[in-house]
Amino acid sequence: MKLEILTKNENREIQKKIISQIRDLINYKNLEPGDKLPSERTLSEKFEVSRGNIREAIQKLEFYGLLQSIPQSGTFVANIGVIAMNGMIEDILRLEDPEFKSLVETRILLELKTARLAALRRTDDDLKLIKEALDAYAHKVIKGEDAVQEDLLFHLAIAKASGNSTMNTFMLIITPGIITNFEKYHVCDSNQAFLGIQEHTDIYEAIKIQDPKLAKEKMKAHFKMLYQYCYSQKE
């Protein structure tokens, strides 16, 4: 189990190294937008890593719009200047390992907005799903069981009702990190969970009566404790 994690970290380190090597190569060779990168096999040989690692790194840079692979042709530098290229790669390298604080800060930002949008745009079906999630959460809390998953589902239901697919995606992306950290730090004891039922209900009611301002307020109140917890952590 531990080995598994180690090798994944190793893989990430290898990928970071490859990406920075690609950046160096672009700079050293003065590759401009549209220029072709060396082939995957060449890079694999030059960097002394497997071709699979090279492909992963290229796909990551392609995801961020910096490279473009064309089958049977090659991998090309995207239409972006050298300065921008360096800046974005630097960003990408610096990324990963998001701190819990960063996740929570972003989650709060997103959820204040999704609550507001959900109050504005929710359909009857959305409301029904939110209610179901709320009931499932309350049920588990009352039984004294862990309800992190149900808590999360309630918030995701709101994200869905917001009608904004990008925010919905981002909520899904930060969800695993939130869950992991919550379970790691045991942030919620049972008292907080009981309080949470009321807070969730308040949010639900605000969305039900389609009051965006109230929904945002209630969501803010719900996050107050989380916010304080988060910012009382060591830097």
Add this chain to the structure above:
Amino acid sequence: MKLEILTKNENREIQKKIISQIRDLINYKNLEPGDKLPSERTLSEKFEVSRGNIREAIQKLEFYGLLQSIPQSGTFVANIGVIAMNGMIEDILRLEDPEFKSLVETRILLELKTARLAALRRTDDDLKLIKEALDAYAHKVIKGEDAVQEDLLFHLAIAKASGNSTMNTFMLIITPGIITNFEKYHVCDSNQAFLGIQEHTDIYEAIKIQDPKLAKEKMKAHFKMLYQYCYSQKE
């Protein structure tokens, strides 16, 4: 070129189908948290797709924390209830193809926050980088050239200065989509670009004097036109 896009869409469709088949299988077989999924080879045969497709789908679900692959052992259902599993998979399936409106709405939300945070947290180095990006943007606009990339870099510099790695990541993620759509719709003519110089400068100055409220206001003003443009588009 067009074929390339088609095959990528095809691949996405295949992946969506596989994911929904996995969901159906979990429901039909009543797989609970900790239970083992059939092997990749078995699924590959059952769904009549290549093992690579299966692996991709599993990795995606693993990314969202729904499955966990353990080498030489199997792929297991994560510690998440059936309802949550179905909900999240439904979300994941519904995702992709973010509408431009959704991207812009999210970008505005993020950038109002990053501008504010940048004014609060920016270092002198951050400020220097923002200034450089601003100058590069102005330079290109004055020369009458396309400055979408430089525009973007200015905003990314602010995101970096915000000190929030998650928001920084999200900005990087929506960037390709923003660029593509901007170039497709030619949203910025030269007049708008010239106006943009002033607006960018205003934002920079606010961050320089570390006035978070002003920074947010100036960013809001900068996005006013984009916002209107975005919401005047056809639904």
Add this chain to the structure above:
DNA sequence: TTAAATAAATTGGTTAACCAGATTGGTTTT
């Protein structure tokens, strides 16, 4: 009959071979 030992089969992960299409350089033809 049971438990320990061992061999066979199964697992996700990795690597190397293969594929179709694009590119390239040289040759031929006009």
Add this chain to the structure above:
DNA sequence: AAAACCAATCTGGTTAACCAATTTATTTAA
């Protein structure tokens, strides 16, 4: 001399074989 053609080569993408570790089935000893 230039354009057209063609075969050899190179490209990213895909597939099938392989690997080490684990799990299961079988055998053997007590």
